[in-house]
Amino acid sequence: MTVVAKPTLYEKTAEYFPYSEVRAFQDAFTNTILEAVEARSHAVLEGSNGLGKTVAALSACLPVAKERDLQILYVAKTHRQHDRVIEELNAISKRHEVSGISVRGRCETCFHPFITRHASDARSAMEICELLKTRKQCPYQENIERNEERFTDVVAHVSSHPYKATEIQEICRAEDFCPYELTKTVLSEVDVVALSYLYVFDPTVRGAFLKHLEKPLNNVVLIVDEAHNLPDTAVEIASDSLTLFALRQAQFEAEKFGYQDLANFTQKFRAITERMARQIEDESQVSPQRLIEVLESKAEIDEPQAFFEEMHETGNFVKKQMLNKGKYPRSYIHKVGEFLLKWLETMNDVSYTHVLSKYVAKTGTPSAKLEVVALDASKITEPVFSAVHCSVSMSGTLEPLESYVKIIRLPETTIRKAFPSPFPREHILSLICCGVSTAMKQRTTNMYRKLVKRIAEVIRYTPANTGVFTASYEVLEKLLDNGLKNVVDKPILSEYRGMSSKENDRLVSRFKSYAKKGGAVLLGVQGGRSSEGADYPGDQMNSVAVVGVPYATPTPRIDAQINYYENCFPGHGREYGYLVPALKKASQAAGRPIRSLEDRGAIVFLDFRFATKYCQRLLPLWIRREMKTLPDEDGAIAEELILFYGFSESFEPSNC
Numbered sequence: 001m002t003v004v005a006k007p008t009l010y011e012k013t014a015e016y017f018p019y020s021e022v023r024a025f026q027d028a029f030t031n032t033i034l035e036a037v038e039a040r041s042h043a044v045l046e047g048s049n050g051l052g053k054t055v056a057a058l059s060a061c062l063p064v065a066k067e068r069d070l071q072i073l074y075v076a077k078t079h080r081q082h083d084r085v086i087e088e089l090n091a092i093s094k095r096h097e098v099s100g101i102s103v104r105g106r107c108e109t110c111f112h113p114f115i116t117r118h119a120s121d122a123r124s125a126m127e128i129c130e131l132l133k134t135r136k137q138c139p140y141q142e143n144i145e146r147n148e149e150r151f152t153d154v155v156a157h158v159s160s161h162p163y164k165a166t167e168i169q170e171i172c173r174a175e176d177f178c179p180y181e182l183t184k185t186v187l188s189e190v191d192v193v194a195l196s197y198l199y200v201f202d203p204t205v206r207g208a209f210l211k212h213l214e215k216p217l218n219n220v221v222l223i224v225d226e227a228h229n230l231p232d233t234a235v236e237i238a239s240d241s242l243t244l245f246a247l248r249q250a251q252f253e254a255e256k257f258g259y260q261d262l263a264n265f266t267q268k269f270r271a272i273t274e275r276m277a278r279q280i281e282d283e284s285q286v287s288p289q290r291l292i293e294v295l296e297s298k299a300e301i302d303e304p305q306a307f308f309e310e311m312h313e314t315g316n317f318v319k320k321q322m323l324n325k326g327k328y329p330r331s332y333i334h335k336v337g338e339f340l341l342k343w344l345e346t347m348n349d350v351s352y353t354h355v356l357s358k359y360v361a362k363t364g365t366p367s368a369k370l371e372v373v374a375l376d377a378s379k380i381t382e383p384v385f386s387a388v389h390c391s392v393s394m395s396g397t398l399e400p401l402e403s404y405v406k407i408i409r410l411p412e413t414t415i416r417k418a419f420p421s422p423f424p425r426e427h428i429l430s431l432i433c434c435g436v437s438t439a440m441k442q443r444t445t446n447m448y449r450k451l452v453k454r455i456a457e458v459i460r461y462t463p464a465n466t467g468v469f470t471a472s473y474e475v476l477e478k479l480l481d482n483g484l485k486n487v488v489d490k491p492i493l494s495e496y497r498g499m500s501s502k503e504n505d506r507l508v509s510r511f512k513s514y515a516k517k518g519g520a521v522l523l524g525v526q527g528g529r530s531s532e533g534a535d536y537p538g539d540q541m542n543s544v545a546v547v548g549v550p551y552a553t554p555t556p557r558i559d560a561q562i563n564y565y566e567n568c569f570p571g572h573g574r575e576y577g578y579l580v581p582a583l584k585k586a587s588q589a590a591g592r593p594i595r596s597l598e599d600r601g602a603i604v605f606l607d608f609r610f611a612t613k614y615c616q617r618l619l620p621l622w623i624r625r626e627m628k629t630l631p632d633e634d635g636a637i638a639e640e641l642i643l644f645y646g647f648s649e650s651f652e653p654s655n656c
Helices: 011-016 026-038 053-068 079-092 113-118 122-134 139-146 148-158 165-175 179-189 197-201 203-213 227-238 244-256 260-278 288-298 304-324 332-345 378-385 401-408 445-460 473-481 501-516 556-568 573-590 636-645
Strands: 042-046 071-075 100-102 192-195 220-224 240-243 283-285 352-360 366-374 390-395 415-418 428-433 466-470 492-494 521-525 543-547 601-606 628-630
Touching: 011 026, 011 053, 026 042, 026 053, 026 390, 026 415, 042 401, 053 071, 053 079, 053 220, 053 390, 071 197, 079 100, 079 165, 079 192, 100 165, 100 179, 122 304, 139 148, 139 179, 148 165, 148 179, 165 179, 179 203, 197 203, 197 227, 197 378, 203 378, 227 366, 227 378, 227 390, 227 401, 227 573, 240 244, 240 332, 244 260, 244 332, 244 366, 260 288, 260 304, 260 332, 260 352, 260 366, 283 556, 288 304, 288 332, 304 332, 332 366, 352 556, 366 556, 378 401, 401 415, 401 573, 428 636, 445 466, 445 473, 445 543, 445 601, 445 636, 466 473, 473 521, 492 501, 501 521, 543 573, 556 573, 573 601, 601 636, 628 636
Parallel strands: 042 390, 042 415, 071 192, 071 220, 100 192, 220 390, 428 601, 428 628, 466 521, 466 543, 492 521, 543 601
Antiparallel strands: 240 366, 283 352, 352 366
């Protein structure tokens, strides 16, 4: 392993850095963060997997946070990433006194059987929880009130050490205390809180969270991990949708509770939406003003704003009635009212577009939905970044850094830097194959058969497991239709449209189990759960084939996004709205086999477009630094993989 002498760390960070060796470029990464935090600035940094970004960020931010009485909020997308923060804090705590917790929502931590059975979202869990506490029907809350002294002791203990959310649950189970209440009480006392993006960036959630944190954002150092996810997450927060199913359920609900005027309205609204859906193929922009005019005329409402507000309030009343009866407090009337108020609010806002789209429901039946689609992530992110003391955004796939800074709307003074990979160059093989592509005009039977041939070559000359991530489900399905299973003698485990997260987890687990059993193939899509949310160290994935550039299908919402960015950033609309998102997905898929400094991984891009300048400049430095373009010849991939992996008694190419 390539190492650098520890003294290259600044003195402040060296006090907190818990390891005896510093990885290549980790010192520069850490010191850059310290400089930014001390200057109360923002930093946007790209560093590959294996660099040690988590411990670097903590070691740099902790000394400044302690000096200035600040708190660190470390936001990341998955529970595993949150727990990783606590693991690094535990290592740091052996050198320096630090504390921290990872946070999970009430739905996931509550012990009460009614909430565990019925609460599928945070708002419902909160409403049920408050009712149970008011009625003195939560034994875990009651136990806290009966044993205040013991609860205070537990709070003091948890707030003085790093604890994962699961560890807090274990403590509370032993004490019969509410884990959510304990977490809420401890929040303001610890040095670091690791949590999901929503607590910081969702305006509604943030308001409640900051009350428990007991400090304003200007007393917060914000670390955003896997920051390439933030723009899409922000857009999701600011968007909303309403399905035909929700409209139908709202009608039934209104009839059940005796609100005949609302039943008539939702029935007519659904009929209008169904009629509009019959006139489109997949997706169409909707004039927001025209829809309101049609609702006024056909659904016979005089004052839309007042009617929708009344509908929203009626939904709240229904939820309270259901809670009082001990039932799950879901109201579709409330959902319809909330959506229509959002529709009115965004009607004249150019940073939103309004669409009607068709989709296939979980039942397999065709359906449709109206959507309010946000186009400007900065409406969600800018209020946060402008308020915090300072911030660090980091990821292995952030280039071009300038686009992230502009889309998120960070100040021009933001520090931007991409760091080289700490991996020995001989541990990464990066190849581009000419002669193949998934470009729409080239998706012929002959092209798919050629792609199958090239993929089979990758699989055959890979020691154990291979990941194959395609540009879309259509490409994935065509590869199977054109005989991929017939030319591969390893098990193929494939994603499919509509696969649930639990099913995907089981698929990935099965795939990993083949690492020591001759290997298997994981077939998925770029941008999917398997290609972004999972790690495959060691033999869990030796090679990855990135099949095609995952450009979004041209739709009205994509066109609207490009046009919006073009107005905001002249000359960059297509790049920011179309090219960058696609290359981020490809880069994430490419990085799956390279997770630690000991890993060796081959990345094979099966699309000649990856060799073009406009694609390569959007790939991370660590991927493109020694990319090799192969000729359109049989055996070219095999030759490179044989040289890269070498031959040993444990590896013989499989027979395809």
